Amino acid sequence: MTPAPVTNxxxxxxxxNLKAVPRRVYExxxxxxxxxxxxxxxxxxxxxxxxxxxxVRTHRRSLRWTTTLGLGxxxxxxxxxxxxxxxxxxxxxxxxxxxxxxxxKDIHFVVPTGRLIRNIHRWAANVMVVTVILHMARAFxxxxxxxxxxxxxxxGMGLLVVTLGLSFTGYLLPWDQLAYWAITIxxxxxxxxxxxxxxxxxxxxxxxxxxxxxxxxGSDTVGAEALIRFYLLHxxxxxxxxxxxxxxxxxxxxxxxxxxxxxxxxxxxxxxxxDYTYPVFTEAPNKxxxxxxxxxxxxxxxxxxxxxxxxxxxxxxxxxxxxLMFTFLVCIALALVSDAPLKELANPSVPENPAKxxxxxxxxxxxxxxxxxxxxIGIPTIVLLGLALIPYLDRETEGxxxxxxxxxGWPLVRLSAVIGxxxxxxxxxxxxxxxxxxxxxxxxxxxxxxLINPATILTTVYALYSIWCVKRYQSARAGALGLFTCFLxxxxxxxxxxxxxxxxxxxxxxxxxxxxxH
Amino acid sequence: MTLTSKPERSRLDPDPIPRxxxxxxxxxxxxxxxxxxxLLGLLKLPKAAVLASPxxxxxxxxxxxxxxxxxxxxxxxxxxxxxGADGIYAVSTICTHLGCVVKPxxxxxxxxxxxxRFLPDGAVSRGPAPQPLPWLKVSISGGALTIDEGATVPxxxxxxx
Numbered sequence: 001m002t003p004a005p006v007t008n009x010x011x012x013x014x015x016x017n018l019k020a021v022p023r024r025v026y027e028x029x030x031x032x033x034x035x036x037x038x039x040x041x042x043x044x045x046x047x048x049x050x051x052x053x054x055x056v057r058t059h060r061r062s063l064r065w066t067t068t069l070g071l072g073x074x075x076x077x078x079x080x081x082x083x084x085x086x087x088x089x090x091x092x093x094x095x096x097x098x099x100x101x102x103x104x105k106d107i108h109f110v111v112p113t114g115r116l117i118r119n120i121h122r123w124a125a126n127v128m129v130v131t132v133i134l135h136m137a138r139a140f141x142x143x144x145x146x147x148x149x150x151x152x153x154x155x156g157m158g159l160l161v162v163t164l165g166l167s168f169t170g171y172l173l174p175w176d177q178l179a180y181w182a183i184t185i186x187x188x189x190x191x192x193x194x195x196x197x198x199x200x201x202x203x204x205x206x207x208x209x210x211x212x213x214x215x216x217x218g219s220d221t222v223g224a225e226a227l228i229r230f231y232l233l234h235x236x237x238x239x240x241x242x243x244x245x246x247x248x249x250x251x252x253x254x255x256x257x258x259x260x261x262x263x264x265x266x267x268x269x270x271x272x273x274x275d276y277t278y279p280v281f282t283e284a285p286n287k288x289x290x291x292x293x294x295x296x297x298x299x300x301x302x303x304x305x306x307x308x309x310x311x312x313x314x315x316x317x318x319x320x321x322x323x324l325m326f327t328f329l330v331c332i333a334l335a336l337v338s339d340a341p342l343k344e345l346a347n348p349s350v351p352e353n354p355a356k357x358x359x360x361x362x363x364x365x366x367x368x369x370x371x372x373x374x375x376x377i378g379i380p381t382i383v384l385l386g387l388a389l390i391p392y393l394d395r396e397t398e399g400x401x402x403x404x405x406x407x408x409g410w411p412l413v414r415l416s417a418v419i420g421x422x423x424x425x426x427x428x429x430x431x432x433x434x435x436x437x438x439x440x441x442x443x444x445x446x447x448x449x450x451l452i453n454p455a456t457i458l459t460t461v462y463a464l465y466s467i468w469c470v471k472r473y474q475s476a477r478a479g480a481l482g483l484f485t486c487f488l489x490x491x492x493x494x495x496x497x498x499x500x501x502x503x504x505x506x507x508x509x510x511x512x513x514x515x516x517x518h
Numbered sequence: 519m520t521l522t523s524k525p526e527r528s529r530l531d532p533d534p535i536p537r538x539x540x541x542x543x544x545x546x547x548x549x550x551x552x553x554x555x556x557l558l559g560l561l562k563l564p565k566a567a568v569l570a571s572p573x574x575x576x577x578x579x580x581x582x583x584x585x586x587x588x589x590x591x592x593x594x595x596x597x598x599x600x601x602g603a604d605g606i607y608a609v610s611t612i613c614t615h616l617g618c619v620v621k622p623x624x625x626x627x628x629x630x631x632x633x634x635r636f637l638p639d640g641a642v643s644r645g646p647a648p649q650p651l652p653w654l655k656v657s658i659s660g661g662a663l664t665i666d667e668g669a670t671v672p673x674x675x676x677x678x679x
Contacts, residue, residue, distance in 0.1 A: 188616040353630035369632035506633035
């Protein structure tokens, strides 16, 4: 065989290819080209693994800020912030009782940017709790839980529980006084079924409370085993659970037809300006005009996107970017003006006085100050069950997608808010002024106190009121509106009392300046 | 009732369930069962079999000057020791409500977390605590007291010095 004649062709081509590398890398990364036509805007969405969870086109109503207030996305933004800052904190945090407190101190005072990172982590976690609760309220008040979204409502409740679990497990990690006593109280709430089993005298044979506490702490005292368990939950188990639930949650939004909207949304939108929408029959290069060509005049879709939709790129993504940036801005601003707290090193023989849980658990703490089991396990379980049942009991269609939609509407919500605020205020005032059963009858059996205390009475009042709503308006939705509004108001009142009006020994004080020296 | 004997099936007739399907299905279900049992067994993992907690027994000597009826709290322990006219006794200071450490005072004990109050003998006087504070086992050998936080005794059990 004769060797090929020596030319420079291959070499020239090689050099050309080399020169073209940056351009080709760009072209193969952004395959669709700039999103300037409907087709490339579509490719922009479904050609991208992170964006393709969105639909290619978005309904115009879903983009109005009053539709969702962006609350779900704010929760996601706050979660992303906690995820990023959390991983950064893991560089320095040491999950051992001897080292944990010092490592948090190092992060706060020594590690470059550590203080800001920790503050952002703490504030983003707080923002996430707020936005998750508000997002649930939005989904409830717009009746977004109705068919076919029942399942996603349940997933959302799972997300709420995991979010609160993440906040609580994170609370322990600094191993300061606040952390140590919060976890002691938390573990004993897990043990509180003993309040009932003890009263029935069956604890020796049946002790779910003791088992729960043992599983949580890994020991019979709060120590290294408990810290490593809470660390594992906080950085691994719960975030993974949250990520899995979030994936299902977002995917179900697509599968359930996007953001909920009222049946007449399209008719109402048609009256408004048309020039927001990008027409489908425009310069899209591969679009065939076969049908249009044989029809005289314009088809009904010319000049208007189908079903009142606009391309997700740019409309939806710019809106989402705005919400993400707004949330980041809020969290970082809060982190700059307010430091995350760090009390003294944990001291197992002297509790903080008062020992307060994080603010979103202070309503619970107020309830456990009447009965550990009912306040810590019984009533939260009833509330979660009640919330989970709402989509299965309300099978109506009136008012879906409307704010405060359904029989009764806004006036009913207003009335429920008044009752929801007054009931806990009255019951608390009575209990604070006159005491409760144990003060009047010192030998009263514990089961009576467990069953009849301010927290259970409040729950009963709310339940009876919502049954009255069902009867009054002949509608399960009205009952749900009453119950959910009461639940939010009760949460608010109890949280405020626990935060601002409870001092040392959990005694009522009008102001922290009245607290005695101790 | 008459027994009707089934006609003997020819080996050429197809099985009611084809043999391969039967083998496949039974192995599938066997695997599922094994997995379920394995998972149930693994669930025991987080339940600690040995509790790595410090000894609950400890020795102390009471201060000579401890007045009658005043609590002595050994450092680092959640116990209040009393010297009465008729003997020595120890009351646990771990609140039976949610495990905070109660503070002894002349009227008894008060809990900082949720406002439970106890009488000097440990009985609940107000607040959410479901049980009285337990009395702990005290034994005297020589001049030292041994207190066992893991062993409770009926209220009123006092030990003579």
